[in-house]
Amino acid sequence: MSDPGARQEGVERRSWILTRLRSLGFLSVADLARELGVTPMTVRRDLHALESAGQVRMVHGGAALTPGELHTPAFPEDGHSAGRLRVAERAATSVDDGDTIAVDAGPTALALAGALRPSFCGSLITHSMPVLALMAARRYTSRTVALGGELLGDRHAFVGPATEAALDRLRARTFFFAPSAVDARGTYAHSPAEASVQRKLAGIADEVVLVATTDVFVASAPARVTDLAPLHRVVTDRPPPPPVAAALRAAKVPLDVVGCS
Incomplete structure (x- = not known):
């Protein structure tokens, strides 16, 4: 038998x-x-x-x-998929099977969700539609908490008052944060609505881990999310520009660079 x-x-x-x-x-x-x-x-x-x-x-x-x-990917190919996978795999090693985590929107956050171990049986909180679809397809024994609201088309994510209200009674051990841009002054989103949701997600987490590919450090976005001090760790595929690296050192934020092997 x-x-x-x-x-x-x-x-x-x-x-x-x-x-x-x-x-x-x-x-x-x-x-x-x-x-x-x-x-x-x-x-x-x-x-x-x-x-x-x-x-x-x-x-x-x-x-x-x-x-x-085969299916159409949620995000277009941008030449950073290999680095994104390395970042996701490294960041996912810090997730214990029974953890409660919050996962941001965007392609790097989606890669992080995809890199979770098959044995993951904790809880995942997200406002990302692609992450929700991925978790449903994987048939985990874990619990997925969906944050509804107004759909932000380019990021395939929910934002707005309803999304933020859903976070009021939630808590996570780690928020995997994937901003649209990072510089020496802080982190940024493309819209104030998403920046507000990201701040709320950071606020419910015991620690905030920023996951980013090298392009994020030279990108520009208008809506400020937070400065660098609240970050507990940065995982990236290439060293950031010297001003960003210096600002992270000054804020005592560990930098984990996952280069090509």
């Missing part, structure tokens, strides 16, 4: 594999085995099961999605 627990673990692994393939397009058996903490043989069994269901196609060394599983 097969073990029901083992069957459930297999379902969770295969759901996680599909989610990552939808983000990356291709995954090698070696990378999957390393990220999942299982043997390559286990990964191949999962891939064969997904191939039998018509969801992936086996290729040399790994697997890709079948055409029917």
